Amino acid sequence: MPRREPFSRNLIWILIALWLVVTLFPFLWVLSLSVRTPKEVFTAILLPKTIRLANYLEAWSKFGFTLLFRNSVLVSLSSVAVTVFISALAGYGFSKFRLKGGSFLFHLILSGVMIPPVAVVIPLFVFMKRLGLFNSYPSVIIPYIVFGLPVSTFIFKSYIQNVSNDILDAARIDGCGELGIFLRILLPIIKPAVATVTIFTFMTNWNEFLLAVIFLHDKGLYTLPLGMSVFVGQYSAPWQLIGAGVVISIAPVLALFFVLQNQFIRGLTAGAVRG
Amino acid sequence: MRTHRFAGYLFILPALLFFLAFLVYPLLHTVYLSLTEWAGFDLKKITFVGFDNFKLIPPDWIFWKAMRNTFYFVVGTTVFLNLFGLGLALFLNNSTRFTHVVRTLVFIPVLLSPVIVGVMWSRIFDPFGVLNQILEKLGLIQTPIFWLGAKNMALVSIIGATVWQWVGYDMVLYLTGLQQIPEELYEAAMIDGANRWQMFRRVTVPLLKGVATMVILLNFIGGVRIFDLVYVMTKGGPNHNTEVLATHLYEVAFWFNKMGYASVISVIILAISLVFAYLRSRLMSEEKA
Structure with a gap:
């Protein structure tokens, strides 16, 4: 060479x-x-x-990691589950049905990648207050779902486009309903795309800070990054405990990364290759 | 292509509804709110004031400082991320076990929350932190440097921590670009007697231009949004010398409750993002053509 x-x-x-x-x-x-x-x-x-x-x-109890991990897992998993499900549905709709205005709607959703969350925090704040959701899990879960949609829909659409129509048609002839086709035939085929989207959105939400710091005020709701930032600043925690806290927060992510390196690298850079 | 059109619409409906309700609507609402005045907690007292909020921009020296810092941050991070990212990609563009391990290690910081990165690097940059310790041991400095406390060092330090975190990301994108260059081009160049520099100059550089432009724009778009690291490391200080657009917006909105004026800043951030996004989509369609 x-x-x-x-x-x-x-x-x-x-x-x-x-x-x-x-x-x-x-x-x-x-x-x-x-x-x-x-x-x-x-x-x-x-x-x-x-x-x-x-x-x-000492760090574990002082920072309250049990709660931080529980909140982060809850917020990240629930938002990822919804994003994956509805963007996979949309990807199927956009790629396998001839829809009037479909291309426009697809590009509309895709254009969401351009919008930085910071540009909409104030109306979201108003919205959450009005709905009575401010300072609750849904106040971050909902934005996380939405900001994950553009890239995820794009990935699913591109992936599902390459799935052969014959398989879907065969199921249709066998009398399978459209939702049944999606759930039983398509979902198992598109597992790699599900993995990519899951990792991408999960890591984004797991690490998210801006929306969390604006919407979550009760200590009991703090996610991992929010908790770390608040506790480190507030109590001027001793350095050795900050060190332990950092190690505790990154250990699970690193462990997952070493098991699934390639999926992680593909998933995390997925946001860059949409077009 | 299926013709069960109705079912097709049902499939895209949930995503579309979420998108319209929680992104498009808030976006339009931002523009409206920028024309109103209200104190954050009483939502019933929103009054329409036209362009009055926009008139607050020129005399707001913190805004202009934030604008300038965001600009320096975007340019500084983009330059070094691309320099190091491309450099590493070039060096590591072969698949031995060793380069694979190095690539994986360089990618690790990309996984972390910027908050954690900020917490780590604030301690490293602390006057009593390990960076000064090392520099003192090496005899390079006599008195500690106030990395995050000094007017002209704070932004540089934050740029440093950002570059440390995201180099692996740019590296992976450049590697993808390098791997798309057909091997035959290098072989042909070699047969023609090209040396390594000429191969780099005449084959690699021109074929990497598309990827480079994409990476640079992505770094721009990411840079304009910078919030977490600044918030955690300096809160915009000292004396607003690391204030960026997003931290200024946060303060105006959630510390001083000037929501109308904060919406103006939102609109400005949005406008800047849209310019870059437009450039990017232009680029993408050129690539395809």
Whole structure:
């Protein structure tokens, strides 16, 4: 294979090694911070003399991680479930039915990717207040569903377009209803698209902060990012506990990522390739 | 193509309703609210004031500072993200076990919530944080640098943390672009006696232009929205030197309850986003043609 890059090999390895250090150092440092005794917080650079795992227990109860995880799981899973279901339905409608105005409606939904959530927070705030949903799970779940729709609908439409009509027709001849075809025939075929959309929307919602900080005021409703930001700022928490808190918050995501690397990379960059 | 048209409409209906009710309607409502005045908590007292709110923009020095900072942030992050993202993609564009591992590691920060990234990097940038510790050990500085507390360092530090987080994202997009360049072009260039620099200049660069423009626009669009990292790391400080459009909007709306004026800022953010989005769709249709 001909070499493509216009640089010398040694220079390349040095630069890559340098960037790896830059990428990984913050993680290693936080990991080290998370097991330090209060005495060593500001003295050690990477290797503390004594390791104090009790920091994790303390951080867990101080930040209230049980509740934060429960809220984040609840909010993310429910919004993802709805987004996946209704955007898959829409993807099927847009790709396998000849609809008058279908192309217009599809591009209308797709144009939603251009709208930054920050541009609509104020009317959403008014809306949620009027509906009496302000400061409740639905006040973030609903926007999460909507902001996930454009990319998800696009992914499903593109994927379902390539599903052969013969399979669907065969089911139709066998007397299967349209919804039955969708649920029993199509859904199993489009599993890879479901995976991509699930990862993309789940990670977006799991990490979301702006809407959470505006709509969720009760501590009992805080999601993981909101809780971390509030607690770290409010109580000027000791650094070793912040370190442990960071490790606790990113550990589940990292674990999932290492199991499903390729799906994650495909899912997270899915937002870029819509056209 | 099916002809069961009615069923087709039923399939797109739920998505369409959600979309119209919770995105299109609020969007139009923003524009309306920007022409009104009301204090955030009494929704019944919304009064129409025409363009009065827009007149508040010119004398609002914080807004202009936020505008300038957002601009610096967008340009700064886009330049370095593309430089490093493309660089890494070029270096790692072969499928050995080693490059695969490196790519995976570089991608990890993309998974994190910007809030967590902000929490981590605020400690790293703290005057007593590890960055100053290292620089002192190396003898590069004598007194600690106030990364997030100094007027001219704070925005640079936030740009640094953003680049750290998103480089893996740009890298993956560039890798996808590189992998679409047919191998034969490099082989032909080699037969013609091209050296590596010429191959890069004459084959890689022209064929990567489309991807590069897309990545740059995506970075722009993302940059205009920046909120989380600034909110967590500096809250816009010191003295508004890291204030960006979204944090200014947040303060005006939810600290000072000036919802009408905040809607004006929404409309401006929306307008900027739409310009980039328009450029992007133009680009996409050119690509297809």
